[in-house]
Amino acid sequence: MGLKDFSHIGFKNTENTFMARFTLKNIFRLLFPLFAFLFFSPAFGQNKKFVVVLDAGHGGDDGGATGFGGYREKDITLQITQMVGGMIAKNHKDVQIIYTRSSDVFIPLHERAAIANRNKADLFISIHCNANKKTDPFGTESYVMGLHRVEDNMDIAKRENSVIYLEDNYKEVYQNFDPNSIEDLIGLTLYTNKHLDNSIRFAELVENQFKSNASRFSRGVKQAGFLVIRETTMPSVLIETGFITNPEEGMFLSQLYGQEKIAESIYNAFATYKKEVQQVAQVEEEKPVIDKPKVDTNSGSGNYKVQFLSSKTKFPNTSPQMRGLKNQPIEVVQTGGLYKYYYGSASTPQQATELLNKVKKSGFSDAFIVENKAAQATAKGPFTIEIMASKQKYESTDKTFKGYIVRRVKKDGIYSYQFGKFTSYADAQKTLEELKSKGFKNAMIIGN
Ligand SMILES: [Zn+2]
Incomplete structure (x- = not known):
């Protein structure tokens, strides 16, 4: 391909672009009333x-x-x-x-x-x-x-x-x-x-x-x-x-x-x-950013609760939407345009699981357990950490505990192996993280 060919192509392109612009401009002029109609029409x-x-x-x-x-x-x-x-x-x-x-x-x-x-x-x-x-x-x-x-x-x-x-x-x-x-x-x-x-x-x-x-x-x-x-x-x-x-x-x-x-x-x-x-x-249009949660009923005092519903609508606690959930508080938290519904209050994971089963039986099959952060922050100590729970009986210095000296507490046929005593939740949290990093994946803070 020679130079002549290039210039020819260049010219053609310019011409085409010009033609295209000219045509688009005309089309736009012709169609403007239609655009305007669509834009301002209530159906748009x-x-x-x-x-x-x-x-x-x-x-x-x-x-x-x-x-x-x-x-x-x-x-x-x-x-x-x-x-x-x-x-x-x-x-x-x-x-x-x-x-x-x-x-x-x-x-x-x-x-x-x-x-x-x-x-x-x-x-x-x-x-x-x-x-x-x-x-x-x-x-x-x-x-x-x-x-x-x-x-x-x-x-x-x-x-x-x-x-x-x-x-x-x-x-x-x-x-x-x-x-x-x-x-x-x-x-x-x-x-x-x-x-x-x-x-x-x-x-x-x-x-x-x-x-x-x-x-x-x-x-x-x-x-x-x-x-x-x-x-x-x-x-x-x-x-x-x-x-x-x-x-x-x-x-x-x-x-x-x-x-x-x-x-x-x-x-x-x-x-x-x-x-x-x-x-x-x-509201959703005006506030796309999630609001600071606003709790409008008394928050449960436990560490766990069950989230069972998330809805644009705020239902009264007695509405059919609650499917008969009662005996424990229903908490409604508003974030953005959504209301999140929580049920109950549990201090241990075991209680939380029981709570979850109850909620699921009521028909909320997608319900799940959430940790009650606000409650944790203000919860009264002392706290301890359960490193593990097992049917197996170990001595408090067993190598299973990797050098931590634990207390063995028997409850309902299960041994709970516990470590430490903390007056503040934050301190317990620090030790919990340390324990988790040592491989105690199921360790958790419990009330003492
Ligand atoms: Zn009919």
């Missing part, structure tokens, strides 16, 4: 509209439950759902409302979930009426997906799931799911839902509103396996607004007054929920 970035999907249970050939006086679930759910939507539309211009159905048509369960997923909804609300063979049961229930007490709620999940029989290809679509099989129902609840915290929070607000605003008897927030909320990828709640098989409740639900009260309650819960989640989102 942080200003994205809050999307709620309102799902009126049943419809078309699937009438749902039939209640006292012949009222049909599908009609009541459609009425209530439309009312909820109307209230949201009136008061929240920043909310996009999507209905899975707005007339008496049959929509497969998987399609209801798909509608919510396609639209990247922020909340999925499925509205139903409960039914029972007997006429006496009454009250409201709000369901989230989950394993807790699933067997108790099996019947209702079966009933709500069984509508898939009306779908032609239900075997393929639901992978041979059998609504009457207990195993399949339990399997269903194992689909872990990372939005469980928020689902429970919304369900809680709904049930509280039913009590305070609609004077209903709330049967509480419950967990069960519902197909319709299995496949959604956002916080999702299935609301049983009452038993249409109960004469009084059936009457209430079939009348305009009752439907309005129920709709208003769901709407109020929605408004509170939306405010809460958007506040959390705002």
Whole structure:
């Protein structure tokens, strides 16, 4: 290749770059209004509209439950759902409302979930009426997906799931799911839902509103396996607004007054929920750096506690989210936009393990033990160090202890080999580090 060729290429390149710039500039000019629109449009970035999907249970050939006086679930759910939507539309211009159905048509369960997923909804609300063979049961229930007490709620999940029989290809679509099989129902609840915290929070607000605003008897927030909320990828709640098989409740639900009260309650819960989640989102945006932990309940005095939950939502200690954990303090520590929940207080690792097992049994399978640093720093001595614990009996000068002269303390058939006595935790800590460096990996500070 000669010099001429190079200069030629150089010229061509310059020309191309110039052409490219010229074209880009023009394209940008042409497209600027579009960019501007996207940028300032509420659908863009942080200003994205809050999307709620309102799902009126049943419809078309699937009438749902039939209640006292012949009222049909599908009609009541459609009425209530439309009312909820109307209230949201009136008061929240920043909310996009999507209905899975707005007339008496049959929509497969998987399609209801798909509608919510396609639209990247922020909340999925499925509205139903409960039914029972007997006429006496009454009250409201709000369901989230989950394993807790699933067997108790099996019947209702079966009933709500069984509508898939009306779908032609239900075997393929639901992978041979059998609504009457207990195993399949339990399997269903194992689909872990990372939005469980928020689902429970919304369900809680709904049930509280039913009590305070609609004077209903709330049967509480419950967990069960519902197909319709299995496949959604956002916080999702299935609301049983009452038993249409109960004469009084059936009457209430079939009348305009009752439907309005129920709709208003769901709407109020929605408004509170939306405010809460958007506040959390705002806090996270403003403070990406983790705050100094702020402890707002009395910290346990032990060396260990169990962290069982981390959530954007602050739940009261009595909420269903605590899954019945009681008898020991629940501590909530706020860091950034997250609340971390700790349970109990243990002074020894053995106690901490017992505590952990208890927490795991309550359903927090991911719970883990943490050391209570704040408690350690202020804990009262004296302290000693357990070099090791063993069923084996050794003399206090045994070579196992590498020259350290230990005390042998027998407890529960196990020998605890201890070293030193310290008035301050910091001193104990120093010696502990020394011992660990000598190979006593399991050494730990214990109260004396
Ligand atoms: Zn239903």
